[in-house]
Amino acid sequence: MCTSIEQSVPMTGSAKGAIGWFTMTEAVVSYDHPTHAMLEQSVKIDFVNLGLPPGARAAVEMTKESARALAAAILAVLRDADAQDAYERAR
Amino acid sequence: MQQGAMQAELVTVAGHKGDKISAYLARPLGKGPFPGVVLIHHMPGWDEWYFETTRKFAHHGYVAISHNLYHRNGEGSADDVAARVRAEGGVPDDQVIGDTAGAVAYLRGLPYLNGKVAAFGTCSGGRQTYLVACRTKVLDAAIDCWGGRVVMTKEELTPKQPVAPIEYTKDLSIPLLGLFGNEDKFPTADHVNQHEAELKRLGKNYEFHRYDGAGHGFFYYDRPMYRLEAAQDGWKKLFAFLEKNLVTAKK
Numbered sequence: 281m282c283t284s285i286e287q288s289v290p291m292t293g294s295a296k297g298a299i300g301w302f303t304m305t306e307a308v309v310s311y312d313h314p315t316h317a318m319l320e321q322s323v324k325i326d327f328v329n330l331g332l333p334p335g336a337r338a339a340v341e342m343t344k345e346s347a348r349a350l351a352a353a354i355l356a357v358l359r360d361a362d363a364q365d366a367y368e369r370a371r
Numbered sequence: 372m373q374q375g376a377m378q379a380e381l382v383t384v385a386g387h388k389g390d391k392i393s394a395y396l397a398r399p400l401g402k403g404p405f406p407g408v409v410l411i412h413h414m415p416g417w418d419e420w421y422f423e424t425t426r427k428f429a430h431h432g433y434v435a436i437s438h439n440l441y442h443r444n445g446e447g448s449a450d451d452v453a454a455r456v457r458a459e460g461g462v463p464d465d466q467v468i469g470d471t472a473g474a475v476a477y478l479r480g481l482p483y484l485n486g487k488v489a490a491f492g493t494c495s496g497g498r499q500t501y502l503v504a505c506r507t508k509v510l511d512a513a514i515d516c517w518g519g520r521v522v523m524t525k526e527e528l529t530p531k532q533p534v535a536p537i538e539y540t541k542d543l544s545i546p547l548l549g550l551f552g553n554e555d556k557f558p559t560a561d562h563v564n565q566h567e568a569e570l571k572r573l574g575k576n577y578e579f580h581r582y583d584g585a586g587h588g589f590f591y592y593d594r595p596m597y598r599l600e601a602a603q604d605g606w607k608k609l610f611a612f613l614e615k616n617l618v619t620a621k622k
Contacts, residue, residue, distance in 0.1 A: 284520065284527055288458060298451075308458045313494075313588065313596070315415060315450045320586060320596050321556075326454040334447035334455040 286310035295327035295338035302336045305329045314341040323347035376400040377429040384438055384477040387469025392442035394474055395422055397429035403483030406617035409474045409510075410437035411467070411492035411499045416453035417441060420591060428491075431610060433617075434484055438474040440467055440499075463531040467499045468506055475509045487511045487617040491609075492518065494588060498536055504547060505539035512616040514548045514609060517587050519557035522565050540569045547577040548612040550605045552585030552598070580608055 287309045295304045304327045314322035322341040329336040342350070379397040386392040395417075399405055408428045412421040417439040428435035440462055441452045456462060475488050489512040492500035497518020504513035520527060523535035547570070551563045558566075563581065570577045582589065582601035589598040590605065 286457065298448075306458055308454065310457065313415070313594070318595050320594075326458065328454065328458050330455075330458060334445040334451040337451050337454055339450070339454065 285312065291327065297327075297336065297338040299332075299335045302329050302332060304336075304338075305331065311344075315339075317341045317343075319343060375430055377426065379426055379429070382436075382477070384436075384470075384473045386438065386442070386473040387466045390443065390470075392439055392470055392473070394436050394438035394477065395425050396434070396436045396477075397426045398434045398481075398483070399429050399432055401483075403434075404485035405432060405434045405483055406485050406613065407475075407478040407481075407488040408433045408435045408613070409471060409478060409488060409490050410435060411471055411490060411496035411503070412437060412440060413492070413494035413496045414453060414457075415494075416449035416456075418449035418453075420593070424491075433613070434478060434481060436474050436478055438470055440470055460529065461531050464499070464502055464533070468503050471499070471503045472507055472509050479509075485617070487620065489514060489613055489617055492516065493590065494518065495520075497521075501536045501547070502539065504545055505536065505542045508544070510545055511620070512546045512548070512612065514550075514612065516550045516590065516605075517552060517555055517558065519555075519562075519587075521558065522562040537566055537569055540566075540575065541573055543570075543573075543575050545576070546612070546616050547575065548609060549577065549579040550609070551579065551581045552587060552589050552601065553581050553583050554586040557587060578608075578612070580605065 289307050291304045291307050308326045310324045324341045327338040377399050382394050382396045383391050384394045421437045425435045425437045441456050444456050478488050490500045490510050491514040493516040497515040498521050500513050501515050521536045553560050567579050585598040585601040588596040589601045
């Protein structure tokens with residue numbers, strides 16, 4: 281892995297990985313060679329807790345197209361969630 | 372030497388600033404003396420491929436050691452630890468150089484070493500191999516396999532990687548072998564061109580081999596980037612380079 285294409289964002293929430301559920305502190309999004317997916321390059325997202333051992337990690341790796349679709353789906357859900365919250369507040 | 376017979380074990384070496392780090396050592400059985408190879412693992416970590424490749428060098432008659440550059444970042448599966456290292460911004464170049472010098476010192480302390488040691492690294496390990504080759508005098512030869520970011524823009528420099536390795540080219544004093552895929556994006560063919568131009572300008576002893584139809588990591592037989600013909604030719608050139616510089620070279 282020789283790219284430096286990555287972004288790290290603080291997270292509030294939980295993730296489930298090999299150690300079970302854990303509280304996550306960061307999501308690290310990168311574009312690099314995958315560990316498992318049969319791709320030469322992939323978008324990787326690691327949900328981690330930097331205060332726990334390295335096994336506190338939930339990982340995904342996918343094509344750029346899948347990542348764009350995922351990002352669009354998250355934004356769409358957030359739009360609906362915001363609308364729902366606004367409706368509830370107005371009642 | 373009993374061809375193919377070897378011993379492999381985990382050892383502890385004194386790395387950067389004397390820190391104790393783990394390493395995997397594989398040696399041919401027999402009295403020797405044997406030439407040595409230090410393997411600088413790639414960014415995916417101190418993983419099975421590096422353990423296998425350490426044994427591959429032993430199979431070919433070299434005392435080989437692969438030290439764990441991520442020792443300080445916690446225990447776990449190689450990919451989990453590598454993800455942790457990425458989340459923490461990577462490992463500092465100075466630390467990698469200190470750790471590798473420590474692994475070389477360990478080799479040089481073995482009674483069956485022939486006195487010659489080369490460094491081998493792929494991916495980020497290729498870049499780090501070049502750094503060790505330029506910034507220390509502990510090696511006799513170096514092998515950079517598709518090391519990305521030897522050429523770096525100012526924007527890519529970080530406190531942990533403050534200087535582009537190409538800037539140290541003037542200090543290179545040992546033979547260098549470089550293997551690259553022409554379809555690689557990290558490093559691109561243009562990056563390799565820039566690196567080669569600097570080596571040529573400064574009159575360095577190097578040989579670069581570039582493969583059409585191959586990109587990054589074409590030795591990795593378990594990944595889609597594997598390229599059989601390039602890998603076979605690359606290994607052949609690599610062992611010929613080691614034979615020339617570690618076995619038949621005068622002391």
